[in-house]
Amino acid sequence: MATPTVTVEDPHVAAHGGDGHHGEMMLVGYDGQLHPSRLQHHFVSSEQQFEASKLGMWLFLATEILLFGAMFVAYGIFRMLYPELYEQASLQLDTVLGAANTLVLLLSSLTMAWAIRGAQMDNRKVLFWNLIATIALASAFLVVKYFEYGHKFDIGILPGANFELDAGTATVSELGGATALKPIVDHSAAAAADGHATATNPLAADAAAGSEAAAGEHAADDHGEGHGREGEIFQNRRAGIFFAIYYMMTGVHALHILIGIIAIGILAWKASRGAYSSVWYTPVENVGLYWHIVDIIWIFVFPLMYLI
Amino acid sequence: MSHTPDGHTDDTGHGTHHIFDAKVLKQTFAVLVGLTFLTVILALWERGHADIFGLEFHFPALHVGWLSVPIALGIAATKVYWVASRFMGLKYEKSSNVLVFLGSSSFLLVFFFFTYLDFAYRDTFVPATAVTSDAVGAAVSESEAREAELTPPPFVETTGADLFGAPAAGAPAADGATDGAADGAAADTTATP
Numbered sequence: 065m066a067t068p069t070v071t072v073e074d075p076h077v078a079a080h081g082g083d084g085h086h087g088e089m090m091l092v093g094y095d096g097q098l099h100p101s102r103l104q105h106h107f108v109s110s111e112q113q114f115e116a117s118k119l120g121m122w123l124f125l126a127t128e129i130l131l132f133g134a135m136f137v138a139y140g141i142f143r144m145l146y147p148e149l150y151e152q153a154s155l156q157l158d159t160v161l162g163a164a165n166t167l168v169l170l171l172s173s174l175t176m177a178w179a180i181r182g183a184q185m186d187n188r189k190v191l192f193w194n195l196i197a198t199i200a201l202a203s204a205f206l207v208v209k210y211f212e213y214g215h216k217f218d219i220g221i222l223p224g225a226n227f228e229l230d231a232g233t234a235t236v237s238e239l240g241g242a243t244a245l246k247p248i249v250d251h252s253a254a255a256a257a258d259g260h261a262t263a264t265n266p267l268a269a270d271a272a273a274g275s276e277a278a279a280g281e282h283a284a285d286d287h288g289e290g291h292g293r294e295g296e297i298f299q300n301r302r303a304g305i306f307f308a309i310y311y312m313m314t315g316v317h318a319l320h321i322l323i324g325i326i327a328i329g330i331l332a333w334k335a336s337r338g339a340y341s342s343v344w345y346t347p348v349e350n351v352g353l354y355w356h357i358v359d360i361i362w363i364f365v366f367p368l369m370y371l372i
Numbered sequence: 373m374s375h376t377p378d379g380h381t382d383d384t385g386h387g388t389h390h391i392f393d394a395k396v397l398k399q400t401f402a403v404l405v406g407l408t409f410l411t412v413i414l415a416l417w418e419r420g421h422a423d424i425f426g427l428e429f430h431f432p433a434l435h436v437g438w439l440s441v442p443i444a445l446g447i448a449a450t451k452v453y454w455v456a457s458r459f460m461g462l463k464y465e466k467s468s469n470v471l472v473f474l475g476s477s478s479f480l481l482v483f484f485f486f487t488y489l490d491f492a493y494r495d496t497f498v499p500a501t502a503v504t505s506d507a508v509g510a511a512v513s514e515s516e517a518r519e520a521e522l523t524p525p526p527f528v529e530t531t532g533a534d535l536f537g538a539p540a541a542g543a544p545a546a547d548g549a550t551d552g553a554a555d556g557a558a559a560d561t562t563a564t565p
Contacts, residue, residue, distance in 0.1 A: 115466065122469045126476035133480040140484055141491050143441075160424050163412045167405060174401040177459045181392040356460045363451045367444040371415035 102344045114346055121350040125357045128320075132361050135313045139368060142305050152297040153306035154370060156221060158212060162370035165208050166362065172201035173359045176328075176352045183345035188338060191348070195332040198355065202325045209318055216307075219292040223311040227304035230293070236301045313365055320358045327351045390464035400458040404451055411447040415440075 089101040100110050107113035143150050175197040182190030220228030229235065297303050331351055334340065340348055416422040418440055420433025436443065457463040462470050496505055 119468055119472070122472040126472050129473075129476045129480060130483075133476075133483060136480070137484045137487050141487055144488065144491065155419075159412065159416065159422070163408060166408050170401060170404045170408065173404075173455060173459050174397060177392055177397050178394075181394070181397070184391045353460055356455055359459075360452050360455050363455065364445075364448050367411050367415070367448050371411060372440050372444045 100343065110343070114349075117346050118349060118353070121353050125353060128354075128357055128361075132313070132316070135309065135316070136364065136368075139309050139313070142309065146302055146305065149297075149300055149302050149306055150372070152295060152300055153303060153310075154372060155295055156216075156297055157310070157370045158215075159370050161208055161212055162366050165205050166366045168201050168205050168208070169359045169362050172198045172205070173356055175201065176355045179331075180345065180348050180352050183335075183340045183348045184342050186342045188335060188340075191340060192332060192335045195328050195335060195348075199325055199328050199332065202321050202328070206318060206321055206325075209314065213311075215292070221307055222304075223308040224304045227307055228298075229301065229303065230298040233299045234301060310369055313369070317358065317361055317365060320361070324351070324355050324358055327354065390461050392461070396458055400454050403454050407447050407451050407454075411444055414443060414447075 090098040091101050093099045093105075103110050103113055107116065175194045179191050179194035179198065182188070182192075182194055216222075222228065297306075328351060331340075331348055335348070414434075417431070417434040418436060420431060422429040422431075456473060462473060
């Protein structure tokens with residue numbers, strides 16, 4: 065059935081006698097009245113439709129909070145069990161890069177809110193360019209994360225059982241624990257440079273003695289193999305626990321950033337074609353809410369991982 | 373813009389759409405940046421050293437002990453309040469969305485609380501009696517000590533000694549073996565409690 069369509073051109077003429085939908089495609093309904101084309105028949109009004117859509121988005125965000133919540137609980141329980149592990153391990157994360165990324169995400173939240181404001185005020189330029197800015201900032205966040213991960217992988221900070229302990233450090237499995245953290249020999253020079261840490265460990269006695277000679281070489285070669293591997297964490301048999309949680313939380317968060325970039329990219333593409341106006345911008349609003357929750361999660365991840 | 377936020381929302385029947393105020397957005401961003409710097413500075417101060425782009429700084433550390441976690445979480449929660457209330461517009465919203473946000477957050481606390489109880493008090497109770505395992509352990513060690521006091525010294529039996537004459541073949545030996553002759557000849561000493 066062909067539906068007659070009408071476009072209301074002047075909002076303010078319509079506003080005084082009608083529904084005030086400016087420039088929007090209108091459909092004539094079965095009741096003979098004009099209805100906004102975006103309004104689905106089971107909603108009373110565009111307003112109700114918008115609110116229902118937003119409530120649905122909030123329910124999705126609740127599941128996001130609980131998804132990350134499980135990881136925060138894991139973080140909290142292991143922190144309770146091994147407090148010194150967390151203090152040692154957080155020193156390995158680059159506070160400056162983490163703080164910079166926090167600022168980048170906060171700024172991207174601002175540009176996202178500003179984009180919604182552009183849609184609300186029918187300013188398509190503001191909408192489009194703020195969406196582009198948000199994508200750029202999100203990408204910058206991922207680039208920083210990429211370099212952070214790369215550096216960690218280089219110096220053997222890997223999650224779980226793959227964490228490279230200094231040579232001679234007893235693994236949890238050797239002590240009768242359930243988790244095996246494999247020790248490596250590559251960074252023995254760095255371990256021996258500390259000296260006392262390995263010497264106190266009976267299992268490390270041989271390795272420490274063996275690499276004592278190498279310690280001198282290492283001191284001369286400051287940017288050698290062991291560079292970046294300083295700190296007690298490399299003798300902490302449970303280091304893998306912290307970094308498993310770190311990689312899991314930041315990894316799932318980065319995945320959310322990536323999904324956000326795709327979603328905002330679609331918004332920007334549609335916005336450039338004039339899809340959104342003050343009458344209808346529900347997708348912009350909902351993706352905006354998603355983007356802010358990703359920001360909120362990082363607001364908690366940053367201090368818990370990098371600072372304390 | 374020719375139409376102000378207020379006039380726009382009132383006149384056109386768009387209902388309660390809140391139109392973001394530029395000033396509020398900028399202010400919110402400024403507060404968030406300020407709180408970020410605050411939490412970073414406090415964390416570095418607590419460490420007593422900082423490594424900023426390769427530059428090492430050392431300064432007297434601020435010892436706050438166990439407070440460091442509540443302080444960091446408190447600042448983070450304040451930041452989240454600003455993001456949720458202003459950027460996400462919960463301040464201007466219907467209560468149903470606020471309920472979803474606060475509801476899911478509070479269930480997170482329930483989740484953490486009971487997991488915490490499990491781990492913190494694991495192995496500290498004997499389930500059948502609900503008596504703390506410390507008390508049970510103390511009672512057990514006390515009774516063991518008393519038992520040790522009351523137990524007579526072990527009876528020492530020397531087999532093969534010629535106390536009552538040589539043991540006859542087939543007579544029960546100390547360890548219950550029937551080939552008493554062989555045992556008797558061994559002349560070993562066993563202690564029976």
